[in-house]
Amino acid sequence: MQSLYQRLDLYIDGEDSYTFAPVDSPNARSLTIFRNSGDIVLNPPNAPLPQRPAKTVYGILGIISLSLSEYIILLTGRELNGTLMSQQIYRMTEFEILPLQPHASVTHPSHPVEAHLLALVKSHFDAGLFWFSYGWGLTRRLQVQWESRDHDEGRALWEVADERFFWNKYLHTKFIDITTADPKQDLSPYILPIIYGTFDIRPSYINSHHLRLCLISRRSRHRAGTRYFRRGIDHSGNVANFNETEQLVLVERGGKGGDEGSVKMSFIQTRGSIPVFWAEVNNLRYKPDLQVMELQDTADAAKKHLEGLVAQYGEQSLVSLVNHKGHERPVKEAYEKTVAELSLPDVKYNYFDFHTECKHMRWERISVLIEKLEKDLVKQGYFYLDPTTSPTPLLFQKGTVRTNCMDNLDRTNVAQAAFAKWTLNRQLRDVGVFKGGEGIEMYEELERDFREMWSDHADLISNAYAGSGALKVDYTRTGKRTKTGAMEDGYKGALRYMKNNFFDGPRQDGFDLVTGVWVPRRGPSFSGFLLADDRPLVVRAMPYVLFFSIFMICAGLTLPRTSEYSLFYYFTLWLTLLSLSLIFIFIHGIDYVSWPRLIPPTEIIHYEGPGFRSAHNGKGMGWEFGKVRAGRKGMLSEKGGGGVGRKRASSRLEEIEMGKKRDD
Incomplete structure (x- = not known):
């Protein structure tokens, strides 16, 4: 090469x-x-x-x-x-x-x-x-x-x-x-190819064997983006947040240094968004509105995705960790329905109710999932090359486990680390580093390196997609779920909320621009919509009313009084304005979300076809109270009050008005 x-x-x-x-x-x-x-x-x-x-x-x-x-x-x-x-x-x-x-x-x-x-x-x-x-x-x-x-x-x-x-x-x-x-x-x-992902490699010495443990994740450039602006699947079969994770083990043989004479073992896992058309529409609430879209080509798109995985990796064991009730249930059911309809011979669906099985911090219950997948893990195997004994590999990996939760982050990280640990133990026994029933938990340095590598890997993938470190990472890092870890998760959840609602629009635009999904036309006049804010004056003014009300309330509490006159009416006025502005902002929440401007999710927000919609929050006093503007006119409201309505810009209009849209 x-x-x-x-x-x-x-x-x-x-x-x-x-x-x-x-x-x-x-x-x-x-x-x-x-x-x-x-x-x-x-x-x-x-x-x-x-x-x-x-x-x-x-x-x-x-x-x-x-x-x-x-x-x-x-x-x-x-x-x-x-x-x-x-x-x-x-x-x-x-x-x-x-x-x-x-x-x-x-x-x-x-x-x-x-x-x-x-x-x-x-x-x-x-x-x-x-x-x-x-x-x-x-x-x-x-x-x-x-x-x-x-x-x-x-x-x-x-x-x-x-x-x-x-x-x-x-x-x-x-x-x-x-x-x-x-x-x-x-x-x-x-021509220098780069990957977006993670890389870590660490040496270890176990039972007179020098070995190195390496972890690599590779993020797909197809349907790349941020947590709420890239969900589900596209019509080409690409899913959001698709990552291939490779755990490599290199064991030296015969005292030879370097990699040429080393035993090489590789174990691959994948993660990716649930392969149906679905989204969560931001509206300033902590849980956005869930939407599952039953399009005519849902099955075709899912088939392209799953058959592509089979062609790339072999047999597929799909592991779904989404909740079986509440907010996540409709996505789980849509996934199961699609897989059942396709009935692909090399695709096997597995469900694990993560939150029910592991509730009350019983994280050791992840072993139940390992037991459920053990036959598949053994059958799929891993890549095993020992150049000192055979010029050809002793084993090939014949399939992969594809894991997902709602975001393919926190629960997925815990499950993938568990699969990786189980496989690593098996690999080191097969190559003779471990004897009998030994495992990595018996070697403090190796176990620490393994946990740190997978924890760092989880944090970096989560930062790239959701804007904060991973949740539940204390279990991956220490083997225990702690109250301190739960408190840290609360902070990370708040950080995700802020970034996903108020900062991710430009971040998504960066993904679309650099990967060539959106190509600017020459001449800044064609992209003037990037700087425009055509929301009605009342929509733009309301945050200023909110902040000024807070300022005046704080002033009334802290500044010295010049008279004994009661401040009752003063505080009543500013508290009333504060409350009204907050109510207005949350009623019209979609108008205050930082949406992508290069390719606004217009068709998702205004979807009216069959499927499931949990609610229509943040769209004003009624669903048709306002309209989203696409193209040169920007992303937000078109008339009265600023709520988001149902107007859809056709893909052709978006291409003409916003620039060229490109997919490899």
Whole structure:
């Protein structure tokens, strides 16, 4: 497999071009991007370079086109986090954005729309966790890399990448198109795939065996986004918050260092949103309105998703952890109905009532789920390669467990960690590290590393999707559910509420912009709706009334009195205004949610077809009290009072008015 250039000197030739020259490969062909035309050219070997490089960078993340200019995104900071398969694994720590258009500026954009779009790109890369390797396919699990090793010989890293987890594939579209169209202009050594996810690797020494435990999660770029703005499935069979998690164990043999002669074992699990059309519509209440949409192609979309999993991983054991009653029940029933209708031969559905089984902090009851899935875990197995005894793997993983709860976060983390621990014990017994009935709980350091890795993994996935660390992580970290952990969960729940209602709109826009789901049209006038606020004056004014009322009440309580006159009427006035403004805000709650603006969830909010809807809160005095505006007119209310109504913008209108919508 071709390796990538690890360090590039950047030469800036005024307003004419950017040139990148490999530092460690002096005879390699440098790359020039011409700023006026946008052309990308691979220079002849030993082509002359400008006299002095502006800086050294560690890779090119790609090129993104906004409303006024194209921009090249550079990797300028990296942190080494370990070595895997004799290749170094890095985390991206810093990046820089450079404009291609000569008179464009990143620090002082000439138009507020361009400034807004640039801020979305910056916040996306600032908030995410991105990992990469210059010589190992971090996007693919170990078993697939072994199975395709002959086919991959001599191919570039981007060519063999799993496109689901190649996070910056859209940003590298130009580079890939040029390479594909003209083999003489092979830009492959400059195309650096990154993953959005987690990576951790730790050494251990058990019973005279040196081993390393590694945990990798890969987040799918399809249907990517935030907790409430990306739920369920799309018409292509992609589900929200889909993550592939790989637990690797490498055991040295015969005192040999490195990975070549090590025993390699890999165990894969997946998680993803419930594969039906459903959503929770934010309205400022702690529990949003639940909506399950019975569309004609629900079964087709679910079939695409499940058959895709079977094709990728083999047999599927679906584990559902949602509640069997209350708020979550309709989603559970829709999931079970769809799976039953499909009746796929390699798909088996399993239900575990997590909250009932583990109530009163009886978290050890997760063993009931392990017992239920034990036959499937044994049958599906894991990947096991011992190069010292056989050139071919001793075992292949023939299926995976796909786990979900409502958010695929907290309950899912607990279950996946339990499956991983059970499998790790089995692996270390099979390879001879453990003897008899030994398990990782008998080795304090190994158990601590395992718990910390899975706890950190849970926190990072939760932060990426929900905006806070994972709940119930105290059990994963310590093996016990504690009252302190329950209090921390309360804080995290409040943090999620604030972020999901008031901050996640721009975060979702960042996902859609960077992954290419929404493509800006050239010219800021086409994206003016990003800055508009067409809500009625009374809607916009009400938060100011609320905050001013609070201020006046505090002033009345704290400032010195100038007379003995009773403050009864004073407090009555401001408490009345405070109450009325709060009531108004919650009645029209949808108008105060921070919605995505690039692709507003108009059709979900106004869905009128068959299915289930728990309520229509936050939509004003009546369901048709107001209208959502899409397109250039923004996201919020169109008439009277500001509640959200039923108006739907067609997908064609959204494409024309808001920009191009793109799906790979």
